[in-house]
Amino acid sequence: MSTIKRRNISILGPTEFTGIKLKEPAEYAAGIPAVKVALQHSFKEMGVVKSLHTLAHMNQKDGFDCPGCAWPDPEAPSKLGEYCENGAKAIAEEATNKRVDKSFFEKYSVEELSHWSDYQIGKSGRLTEPMILKPGSVYYEPISWEEAYRLIADELHKLDSPDEGVFYTSGRSSNEAAFLYGLFIRAFGTNNMPDCSNMCHESSGVGLSETLGIGKGSVKLEDFDKAEVILVIGQNPGTNHPRMLSALQKCKENKGKVVSINPLEEAGLIRFKNPQEIKGVLSSGTRLTDIHLQVKINQDVSLLKLIIKKLKVLDEERGDVFDHKFIDTYTQGYENLIKDVEKYSEEELLALCGVEESKIDEVVELLANNNKIIICWAMGLTQHKNGVDNIKECVNLLLLKGSLGKPGAGTCPVRGHSNVQGDRTVGIMHHVSPTLNTAIENTFGFTPPDKEGLDTVHAIEAMYEGRAKVFIALGGNFLSAAADTEYTAEALQNCDLTVSVSTKLNRTHLVTGKTGVILPTLGRSELDSKDGKPRYFTVENSMGKVHQSKGLLQPASGSLKSEPEIIGGIADAYFHKGHVVDWKKLSEHYELIREKIEAVLNGFDDINNRSKGSGFYLPNNVRDLDFSKLPNGKAQFSVCTMPKHKIDENEFILMTIRSHDQFNTTIYGLDDRYRGIYNERRIVLMNEEDMKKYGLKKLDIVNLISNYNDKERKAINFLVIPYNIPQGNLASYFPETNVLVPYNHFADKSHTPISKSIVVKIEKI
Ligand SMILES: Nc1nc2c(c(=O)[nH]1)N[C@H]1C(S)=C(S)[C@@H](COP(=O)(O)OP(=O)(O)OC[C@H]3O[C@@H](n4cnc5c(=O)[nH]c(N)nc54)[C@H](O)[C@@H]3O)O[C@H]1N2
Ligand SMILES: Nc1nc2c(c(=O)[nH]1)N[C@H]1C(S)=C(S)[C@@H](COP(=O)(O)OP(=O)(O)OC[C@H]3O[C@@H](n4cnc5c(=O)[nH]c(N)nc54)[C@H](O)[C@@H]3O)O[C@H]1N2
Numbered sequence: 001m002s003t004i005k006r007r008n009i010s011i012l013g014p015t016e017f018t019g020i021k022l023k024e025p026a027e028y029a030a031g032i033p034a035v036k037v038a039l040q041h042s043f044k045e046m047g048v049v050k051s052l053h054t055l056a057h058m059n060q061k062d063g064f065d066c067p068g069c070a071w072p073d074p075e076a077p078s079k080l081g082e083y084c085e086n087g088a089k090a091i092a093e094e095a096t097n098k099r100v101d102k103s104f105f106e107k108y109s110v111e112e113l114s115h116w117s118d119y120q121i122g123k124s125g126r127l128t129e130p131m132i133l134k135p136g137s138v139y140y141e142p143i144s145w146e147e148a149y150r151l152i153a154d155e156l157h158k159l160d161s162p163d164e165g166v167f168y169t170s171g172r173s174s175n176e177a178a179f180l181y182g183l184f185i186r187a188f189g190t191n192n193m194p195d196c197s198n199m200c201h202e203s204s205g206v207g208l209s210e211t212l213g214i215g216k217g218s219v220k221l222e223d224f225d226k227a228e229v230i231l232v233i234g235q236n237p238g239t240n241h242p243r244m245l246s247a248l249q250k251c252k253e254n255k256g257k258v259v260s261i262n263p264l265e266e267a268g269l270i271r272f273k274n275p276q277e278i279k280g281v282l283s284s285g286t287r288l289t290d291i292h293l294q295v296k297i298n299q300d301v302s303l304l305k306l307i308i309k310k311l312k313v314l315d316e317e318r319g320d321v322f323d324h325k326f327i328d329t330y331t332q333g334y335e336n337l338i339k340d341v342e343k344y345s346e347e348e349l350l351a352l353c354g355v356e357e358s359k360i361d362e363v364v365e366l367l368a369n370n371n372k373i374i375i376c377w378a379m380g381l382t383q384h385k386n387g388v389d390n391i392k393e394c395v396n397l398l399l400l401k402g403s404l405g406k407p408g409a410g411t412c413p414v415r416g417h418s419n420v421q422g423d424r425t426v427g428i429m430h431h432v433s434p435t436l437n438t439a440i441e442n443t444f445g446f447t448p449p450d451k452e453g454l455d456t457v458h459a460i461e462a463m464y465e466g467r468a469k470v471f472i473a474l475g476g477n478f479l480s481a482a483a484d485t486e487y488t489a490e491a492l493q494n495c496d497l498t499v500s501v502s503t504k505l506n507r508t509h510l511v512t513g514k515t516g517v518i519l520p521t522l523g524r525s526e527l528d529s530k531d532g533k534p535r536y537f538t539v540e541n542s543m544g545k546v547h548q549s550k551g552l553l554q555p556a557s558g559s560l561k562s563e564p565e566i567i568g569g570i571a572d573a574y575f576h577k578g579h580v581v582d583w584k585k586l587s588e589h590y591e592l593i594r595e596k597i598e599a600v601l602n603g604f605d606d607i608n609n610r611s612k613g614s615g616f617y618l619p620n621n622v623r624d625l626d627f628s629k630l631p632n633g634k635a636q637f638s639v640c641t642m643p644k645h646k647i648d649e650n651e652f653i654l655m656t657i658r659s660h661d662q663f664n665t666t667i668y669g670l671d672d673r674y675r676g677i678y679n680e681r682r683i684v685l686m687n688e689e690d691m692k693k694y695g696l697k698k699l700d701i702v703n704l705i706s707n708y709n710d711k712e713r714k715a716i717n718f719l720v721i722p723y724n725i726p727q728g729n730l731a732s733y734f735p736e737t738n739v740l741v742p743y744n745h746f747a748d749k750s751h752t753p754i755s756k757s758i759v760v761k762i763e764k765i
């Protein structure tokens, strides 16, 4: 161990309150307030002219893809602009006129900055030039690109094995950047490619692959127009995927029904006033949710088992409730599934899920009478110990109804980051794929490693234990996004070198290895050109469509480089030109990268031409009802486990969720407008009966404490807010509560941290 003094960094930042104001939760999403807030954020960060110019090009065919969520664009985007309030905030955050430059870093030490809140850190502006934090120093100083590449290459050469390197990816990187990054990491010799997906939809990927043979959803946007029933489970689209509300609205206009399954009655799912339609703004809007099932946290499997059980009874009476022809032709495991649901009594399932039976019966009736069914879900299902089984139980329901491979029906895991799905498709993956390795070897002439790599939770453990020493991140904010903040901080600080390729300053830049490097990169919205010629890159949306994205704004600084160029620079410095791949050439010519993507991966034929315009869909075996890669060539029914929580008398289950004013760890503002919470993030939502039971009043201050394997973790200073949430359940925001999530408790098979079901005690101050 070195003798260099550790920096005195505040890992969690300030815990003071910011001045809460409470109102009633909203009764509708979007409408005029959304337009107003979108423009307020945009004007504040970019000024009026730049705002209007920028927003007009977002999600248009010749423009750039929204850097927010991965919801697809309609074929004919609205003339009023195809973006939402939170997309406008995402772009305002990136296209801000504020700068974090050399003088900023001369003024503030990392120790000082670590006492700022994430909100203040994020609002400082865009990074402008490469910076280095030298061992023992507390001030970042400028470093040239060439020196930075050389330093990184030297540290990589010093490692005893390539497996001592960890290469993280967040989901905003383009297909071209991610492909090149994955290629370099494999050429370097490791599969240590943790990515944000490990903390996000990994449970969906595993659950869907094992049952249907593809880790992606099967629906297309137009299926929403045709669906008879849409179940939205464990997802808050009003905040996190606002453009999905227009798709739900279309379903409603076509007489479809929307069911939401959520411990909270999220305002965004109640009623929607479409800001892109005059009638949407002026009228009372469209009622979206027909039936809301207020399930207890992590009891979706018991609720779904109960629904399946009740459907079975009806099927015995009517004979046509399940699609027996579909079941016989395409599936395997029906008898086991039925045997499994018969093990449980209706009463016990009802008590576990905590939902009113009459409402469940209404949903059962809807499902019995219709078979164009879509199930949408997000983090409310994936971030639990039984996250994979949550997904598989949804697949069970769709298989019983034959609701796959037909218009208006299918699976819809709603992705998070705007290109998280694409990054995985083009090779960001810690598992070994023999097919991919062979294709890389045939195309490039080197042999990729065949040892399994580390995912996010195991990479943290390896860094903590000194088995990994260099951490490189292509985007993201690893410290604040990952579980167990203090443990993760220790892990990063144990590294010899941590490198972040970033657009904006965040806490991971402050909690570094002995040496820390920041490499500033172009954002989505910015003009990326080479020799005066604009370049474009491609992304894949939540529904498997690949299309181009072309920035147009003047870059935040003349010193920024694109992500592919940065990867090429590191690779070139590492290999000293002594490698079969011409990294520099490849990294500068995105059309060459695309040609290689086409050569290595299935479904990208003629990508250079087909990605222009509205793009093309990648192959999807579920759409074609082709299950040939699965056992016996059949889609698989699954017997799903029920969650087991050991909860003492005075313990609760806590879900860590997003407010309306954040994008993951980027805090846009301090309001959660739809939930009626203003100017404060340190809050915990609690049922009024529970408050009475524990003698708590509105705005009392409490600490939240988790205890796993005899290790107590504490998050301090939260204001109690009475809320319509099931008894025994709590909700609070991430990243503030990430300190409570134990790094070594995660979903079976997918290893996604249990961020939505943390057992906690409350301590009144
Ligand atoms: N504006 C904005 N957009 C975003 C993001 C953002 O932070 N801000 N993040 C992006 C990313 S990376 C992602 S992954 C997505 C996240 O999108 P969401 O998954 O919608 O985000 P969360 O806030 O985590 O919300 C989870 C929802 O699940 C519910 N829930 C929690 N536990 C359970 C449960 O056990 N059962 C059920 N049925 N419901 C439960 C919560 O009440 C909440 O409504 O959004 C993407 N889009
Ligand atoms: N407790 C709890 N923890 C969670 C979750 C939860 O629900 N609860 N959700 C999890 C989920 S779903 C996810 S996806 C992860 C998110 O984990 P991450 O993806 O690691 O985190 P973000 O906050 O999205 O990363 C934001 C940073 O990305 C950088 N950035 C933005 N745009 C670009 C770009 O174009 N290029 C580059 N190179 N950098 C860019 C900026 O510097 C910004 O500060 O968090 C997970 N953590």
Ligand SMILES: [Mo]
Residues within 6 Å of the ligand: 196, 199, 200, 201, 415, 416, 417
């Ligand atoms: Mo995510």
